[in-house]
Every structure is written in structure tokens, then in C-alpha cells.
Amino acid sequence: MNVFLGFARNVPQNESYSLQRQYLPLGKIGGLPAWLNPVTLPTLDELTCPTCKKQMAFLMQIYCTDQTDPTFAFHRTIYLFLCRNPECSKPNDASNFVAFRCQLPRANGFYSSESALDPTVVGEVADPFYNESTYAKLCAVCGCSAGKKCARCTKRWYCCRDHQVIDWNREHKSTCGNNEAGDITTSTLTNDFLFPEFAVDIEDDEENEGEKLLRCIAQLKKFENVENGITPNDLEGLEEFAKDEAFNNFHNVISRNPEQILRYEKNGNPLLASDHAPEPNDIPPCHICGSSRRFEFQLTPHLVSLLGVDSPGQSIDWATVMVFTCSQTCRMNDDGYGKEFVFKQDFTNSVE
Template identity: 20%
Template sequence: MAHNASDSSDDDDASFTTTNVMLGYASNEPTDDSFSQLGGYPIWPPETDAPSAEHAKCKVCNNMMTLLLQLNGDLPEKFPGHERKLYIFSCKRRACRRKEGTCRAIRGIRIPKGSTQKSKAIERTSTVNEDQKKRQPPQDLGNSLFNSTLPSNNFSQNPFSTSTTPQSPSTNPFASQPLSNTPNPFPPPTTQPPEPSASSLPATFAQKARISSPPPLPPTKTRWPPESDLPHPYPFYHLDADYETLDPTPPSPSPKTAMDIDTSGAGIKDDDEKDAFESTIDKTFQRFADRLAQNPEQVLRYEFGGAPLLYSKSDPVGRLFSQPQQPAPGNGNSKVTTTSIAHSAGAGHRIPRCQNCSAPRVFELQLVPHAIAQLEVEEEGLEGMEWGTVILGVCERDCGERGVEGGEGGWVEEWVGVQWEEEGGRGGRG
């Protein structure tokens, strides 16, 4: 942390700024949150079937991936009664690194019975006469988890704490009828006309007689494999959480950085050389590194509806979150107040919308490089994970899985954006 309350005075505490970002820390000891974890094998919510294994297969090699993060994402003030669990997986195979689809995420969701918040996709398919029904306006989701006021030290809001019956077949219209005692006055013809084909019959006849082929069965879910068939997991850690605190006037990192990259050993000699050096600095990455350096043990950053701390603005993921307007005046360590990219006016790039209900997605959390150091503590060599940050975007409506009734658990795949380390190893792993 940026400071230790046990050895600081009240005056010292006043010199630090607390932000709306909740930081997660890996711990070998149990914490108040018995569900959230870094690494290990995934644990599914009680009374909920495991998700389809297809959600956690690498899109490059089609093998099962390994759990990076499991998080209790309950937000009772924002989504009352919703049970939310978040999972991020990554492929361990070296051949799959730096490729799209090698990191995926799913959201476990249970919405209480009688909830008025429904997936738009479910509403669209609930009846053929939907267009004639009165549509309900979407539920107001309210402010973000921590609102816009300065958070207190009260951790009660810690985000890491603990079918319709199918129609019966219609009666066959060709069923036998009682015979009449009256003899048939017309003799049968000498030749029988050809029987009508299914295509020549009226559609209603074909349906009632079940002449047409039966409808296809819904796709079956791939059962989640036993632990013995999964890749060897990363080490297991509990997760602790605390609000981010920052020194509002941290020392300038430029002289140190200049000496690090000066191969001649002469340092910076004059103002012209200093200006030339500063023009080559990737300011986005420098801000990323400076921000993490104030709380170097953090493994994740959480702020539902906030904005991620970008590793780069020039890669595809960075461009999704880059804002057209100039940053607000102030030092580079002020808290992030950027409006969600899903609602920013004139934004040319956006997080892909929710594939389940088409609602916008918002930022919820990101993993940062110190998580790699913790997860690969038992790995030999240095050729492990190569990302700078992993960003999770989720449905802003917290929609439920299609076809899942209220009170039942379901699964929805969410968006993951990975910002990779530059070739050559820019950035540290903490």
C-alpha cells in the first residue's frame, strides 16, 4: 500500500488520496471472502450446474484453459437479489500466446424469481405476438457501486465479500372413425388415386399429422470435465481487498528512467537532450507503471462502470477506451473519472455489446502484472504469461442466460481485452 496506518499519524493520512478503485491482493491466509480466489481450480456457486466446457476452451487450440481469477461480483445496491460470480481463464500453451481467444471470461448469474429485469433477447422470443404487446422500459441501473463520493473505510460494500411445458401433439385428423351401418351406394373405383405427398398437403395438415420432420433438438452443453482432466492449475491464493490510496505528489520517475535507458552512462547532459528523451516516453505506459508502483502488491483493480488503467493506448484494446477529449487538468495520479466508453459521445471504438441481450458493456475489473508474479511463482524460467493487463467488460444490465427461469443459475460469456507486453519485455511484473 502507499502507506501503513499502523506507523502514520493523522496528519500523514491526510496527505494521501483515496480513490473509488478497489484493489485486490493475493493472500496465503484465508480472508473474509471465502469465494474469491486467484488461481486454483474453479468453484461453482451452490445449487448451480457447472457451465458448459465450451466457455473455457481456447479458441486457438480448443483445449481447456486454466483459471486465473474467480471473484464474487455481488452488487446488492446496483442489482438487488442478483448473485454474480466472475471467472477469467487463460490458455497455458506457448503456441497460443498473444492470439485472440486465448483468454476468456464467464459470468455466473442467478436472478430472483419475479424480477422485472429481463434479457431483451428473451423478451423478443417469448411470443410471436410480442410486437403487439406493451414493452416495459429498461430498469434504471442507478449509480456505480461506490457512487461519486469519497469512499469510507466501511467495507460492507466490498465487492469480494462473501420451462414452459411444450405443446402436446395435436390429435391426428386421420384417426379411424366409427363405421356407418349404411352400405356405400358407390362402388370403389377400379384404380386408386396416388396418395398426396406431404408437400402437397396444406401446412396445417402436415403439422397435425406429424408428416414433417421433427424440429431439431437444442444443442447439448459440453459437460465440465473432472479436475483430473483439466490442465495443472496455477497456485491458489485467497483475495483481500482495500480501497486504493495514492500519494498526490509522488517523486518524478523521469531521472531514474533516464538513467535506466542511458547506455553511455553519461545521463542527461542538457535541456535539449532532456526534451528529446521525454518526447520518446510512452506516457500511457509511464502512468500505468507509476500508478501501480504506489501499491505494488495489487493483483487486480475493481470499479464497476469505471475506466481501466491502460497499459497502452495504441493497441486495439487501448483504442477501445481512448477518449477523444483532452484529460482534465491536474496531476497524473488523480482518480479515474472517464465516462464509460459505451456511452461516450462520438467514440469511434467501443467494447462489443453483450451477445446475450445486446445491452452495452462496461468495465468491471482488470488483472495487473503482479498477478503473473504470484501465479507463476512455481514456474521455472521466465517464459510465462506475457500480458500487461487483462480487462473484463460485462453487461451493464447484468442479464441472465437465455431460457433460464428466475431463481435458477445460468452462465453468460463476457468480453475480455488483453493488452500484451511489447516484444522485448517492456514493463515489469512486480
């Protein structure tokens, strides 16, 4: 399979509606998640950072289905969430990330089985399948599943107390009880919890077959050297060599398209950034069906620069973030959201 590259694209405010769920966006960064299945969403616990216990923020999503997928995965989207607390970002540790896979058959209760809405043709329209009684209530701040509502006006929903406070200070204090609409997509105000919003455009990688072959040979030689055996005295030097080789290769490949924010190669091999390379036994099997997971895509360093997360001292950072998904594309209960495996590399070999 070819490698596909993702690039962030600014979307004018008057066209931002095109990233809403009813239009099946190819990909988006930041803002509110565009839920493929708007009924059975990830739970609050699933979106809670295991370190600081705060709600994670929506980072990005990509629509990624192909003809080899089962019929129940006619539509397929992968979601990534990230904890905004920089203290939770540790070298070579992906515990501040969580990934979800969601799939739907062609015939479903949320989209036409004939064709998707084209925002350039129909313009801004409400979700034609919206059902207030079945669609999940969404947090007015983060767009995730909400279980609490404002006791005063009963119009605004929240996933947690922290987000209710954010919304109160941002907007709701002046509108509560004024017969405001409860639909959060009508608000033009952003908030500091959300990452900046971009569309994602996908293009073929221009890496030729010769370059790909050289990259594969370099990876093969690395593992052959390990298989042939080394002495304890050789270990430190070999580790440094492997790290340098991986970094140089990563830099050379990324520098051809420095503004790429993701690399997609389903069933392919990730582009390793350091010597902290995932081994097959580091990738746990699918927790739903028990099948092995395969590499699907990875994030690149350029995405970090678009998020506005630079801060003095410790900050959110990565060399690359890899996502591994179920090799059988198994079906979730109620066509909901299943967790997938995330692996992070940094330009360091220290692990805390």
C-alpha cells in the same frame, strides 16, 4: 465509485476448505473454481482454447455485487479462465482468456437467503444444499463440467481425455475400484494443470482525488490531441509519446501498491498500460441482451509472478487484462454463466 485493489493471500492447507463454493468466497486464484451456480456450468466448448483446442484452466474469480444490481443479481461472481499453453499467449491478444458472469437472486436453491456460511464459525462442513441428481458432475482434475467417467469404477468424472490421463497418473491408477469417494473436493492432491491457489483480499485504493484528477486529465489530453488532428509526419512521434505517457502513468500508479493483483472500478476507466488502448467500438455489446458493456476490473502484472508460468522462450504474460461486463447486468437463462469481454495489453505495440 472508488477503486478497490485485490491482493493474493496464502491460505493454510487446513483452511483451504474456506474457498469452497458453499462459503461464497470473496475471491480466489487458482485451484478449483467455486461455482456460484453448481448446476448450469459453462460447457466444454466454451472452455476450449480457440487456438490449441485444449481445455482452459481456472485463473480466478471475484464476488462483486452491489445495491444497484437487479434483484436477480443479489449474488454475482465473475470468473476468468486462461489457456496454459504459452504458445497461445500473444501480444495484445486476449483470445487465450475467457470470462463468465454468473448471478443468482437472494432466494435460490444453493444458498440460504438469510446468511452465508462463515468458515470461521461453522468450520469445514459439506455443502448443505448438495443434490447429487441435479448438481453438475465435475472433472476430477479441473473442477469444470464433466461428461465422461471412468469406465472401470464409474466414480471419477472428466471433461476430456487429457484430464483423465492426468488423473490416472496422479492418483487414480492406485485407487480405481477401491470404493473411493467420487467427490473431488476430498482429494488433497494437486496437479500440474491447476494454478496455485490463493484467497483474494480487497482493500480501498489510497489514490487521492488529486491523483485521480491528474490521471483523468492526462487521458483526456491524449484524446483531445487526436481529435485536433495530426499530420502523417506527426503520427509516429505521437504514438510513441502516448505509449510512454501510458506506461509511465501505469508504473506510477501500480508502484504505490506493487503487490496488487487486480483493480476493481465498476463503470470506471481502466488503467491503460500501453498505446494499444481499447476504443469504445472495440468493446462488443452484450451477446445476451445487446446492451453496451462497461469496464469492471483489470488484472495487474504481479498476478503473473504468482502463477508459476515462467518458462524459457515464450511464456504466459501480460501488462494488464481488462474485463468488460454487461452494463444492464442482464439475466442469463437458468441463472447460468454468460460470456463477457476480455481485452489484454502488453508492454509492446506489436500485434500478431
